[in-house]
Amino acid sequence: MxxxxxxxxxxxxxxxxxxxxxxxxxxxxxxxxxxxxxxxxxxxxxxxxxxxxxxxxxxxxxxxxxGAGDDDDGVPLLPRMKKPRTTPPPHDGASMAASPPLQILQELIVMNNPRSQLQVSKVGERTMAVSIRCARTRDAMVKVCRAMEALRLKVVSANVAAVDGSIVHTMFVQISSLTDPSSNAS
Missing domain, CATH: 4.10.280 (MYOD Basic-Helix-Loop-Helix Domain, subunit B)
Structure with a gap:
């Protein structure tokens, strides 16, 4: 007891x-x-x-x-609020098309757990922000780390948070122009 x-x-x-x-x-x-x-x-x-x-x-x-805050329609003007900065999606879909390792990563994650989610945002020329939301299981972090190693993605920084029974992995990764998961050269 x-x-x-x-x-x-x-x-x-x-x-x-x-x-x-x-x-x-x-x-x-x-x-x-x-x-x-x-x-x-x-x-x-x-x-x-x-x-x-x-x-x-x-x-x-x-x-x-x-009456000073009314516009022509008689509707009061509200003070302007700052909008949060968001990363616009790439115009030509380059974030996923230019990086086959991330496509492989998405397939691996969805194959292991269909309820998993992967979001990729292009931050720089070769830098991507990768956010993975998956079930909170004992080996979830190990699987994500193994996938990153297998794809030879260089993790610049990483953050892990537990949210509502799931784990959110947020990472900044660098992709080399010669990244090929089937090659043995590093």
Whole structure:
């Protein structure tokens, strides 16, 4: 009974460690302390954003009451919000067509688990952002690493996150112009 309680506690600590972005040490007290600090930071950010929203709403309300914020149709103008920057899709489909290793990677991932998802975005001339979402299984990371090694893709940086029972692998990979998974030359 005590063993089961400790096992459940450790599982919950592992889950907490997976969602907190910055853990200073791997002991239980540090995980909880860092989680509390992260929650307090998020709460402060939430309060700041709520204050900003209420300030914007009051500004819009005063402008619309004065009539200064109306356009020709009588609809009040809302303040411009910044749009998040997105990477536009390539015009000629070059991100997948120019990189057969990534096509092979997609086939491997979908073949192993049809519910897996692969997203590839071209970042630079030979650099790609690869995001793989797959089931949270014991050997999921090993399979992704083996696929990268087999395709001779150079991983520049990698990030792994556990989300809703699945794992999201986000990697920046460099593709050499001579990459051929069937060749033995490195």
């Amino acid at each position: 005590e063993r089961d309680r400790r096992k459940r506690l450790n599982e919950k600590l592992y889950a907490l460690r997976a969602v907190v972005p910055k853990i200073s040490k791997m002991d239980k007290a540090s995980i909880v302390r860092d989680a509390i600090a992260h929650i307090e930071k998020l709460q402060a950010e939430e309060r700041r954003l709520l204050e900003e929203i209420s300030a914007l709403e009051s500004t819009v309300a005063t402008k619309s009451a004065a």
